Amino acid sequence: MLDPIEFIHNASSISKKSMNRLKLKTNPFSEKPIRGNTKFFVGRTSELSEIADILGAAQYGSVANAAIVGTKGIGKSSILNILYYASKRHNHWVVELEASQITARQFLIQLMYGIIKDNLFSVDGTLSSDYMKHSQKIIEIYKRLSNYSDKTPVHYPREKIERDLKYLLNEVKEENKLCVILIDEADQFAKRSCLGLLQFFHSFLYEDDILTFLAGPPTMVEDLTKISPAIRDRIPKIINMPPLTKEEAYDLIKRRLEDSQITGAKGYQPFSEQSIEKIIEECDGIPRRIIMTCSEAVSLGLKNGVDEIDDEIARNAMKNLGISVGHQILNHLTPAQSKIIKAMAELGGSSTVTELSGILNNSTGTIGTHLSDIYEMGYIYKERDGYNVYYTLSKELKDVLITKEDIS
């Protein structure tokens, strides 16, 4: 039997050896949140300058709250985080909050907690001397909040919460400072439990020294407006986050690789040009996808003990992550729909309702209904040939279901 110490020693030396082959110290694509560290932050010049304009104008009283919108993994939280540090550098009050799964009351509590803890206290955890003249009241509020977050039952009614919050903003905050409120996952406000909060927010989305940024998916503003129509006027700016350009995506990969390179490996490129091209093309400029795919490719490369990540490894990485559009479509289909799609693939990618009904042992009516649903979603094409209607898989589905080897 293998000595366990020996086992660990051997196994870890192997992985160290593989790392050395790729000339890397660590996997450069393991999650590294931005958190004020801008070393890996690429692009976004126009979004950043829009944000700078908004922040600049707000200091002179023209507050325009903004929504930062974009698809999953595009970089909304990252840009909010940069905004957090930029606001700090201006000596504004700033609070970073998440709206997810939170009731209106909890949200307000966290908002106040953030205001006090991140802005009124010094790093050593004591009240900053700037706010000494309000110390008694601030400490009193802080104690109430701490009790609340300890989950001990404490009587802190909503009106009192709002009164304390207004006290902090109107009495304690210096007039020359903004209170910048950053709310991530703000689409959650569209939930019923937050309706009251949204209404309350209205009143203070009009204050000229409170600047709010809400981050969320592309439909966020529309969804919030449905719940509370007036909100649209109070969020006059919408910053849309587009995908990274090819160059930016390339830069993102390169910066992380360079940072993890072992000394003396300067200039060594562990990814082949083709593999990078492939990853960039498949990931549609979405930073999280790029990072995840590269991370998976590095792990595969280490497992296989290679000294270069070629496009086959890149392809396998994407396969493992199911990141291609085709895979996403498959994930999106109901079990009945995906059965049909798979049967179509077995028939070479194109078939009639009758053929499918034969294979799947189901009525033509049922199959026809499913097919028209899938057609509506745009995942298959329809073509008439005499009396027959042929359904054909989209290119993306063919790519995942009918492998290249099958065709040749």
Ligand SMILES: Nc1ncnc2c1ncn2[C@@H]1O[C@H](COP(=O)(O)OP(=O)(O)OP(=O)(O)O)[C@@H](O)[C@H]1O
């Ligand atoms: N401009 C950028 N440069 C480099 N890396 C970035 C950039 N934007 C985002 N990333 C990285 O991409 C990943 C996803 O970013 P982030 O979490 O900010 O996206 P998100 O839009 O908030 O996603 P979600 O929709 O899930 O909330 C993170 O690992 C982040 O570090």
Ligand SMILES: [Mg+2]
């Ligand atoms: Mg996010």
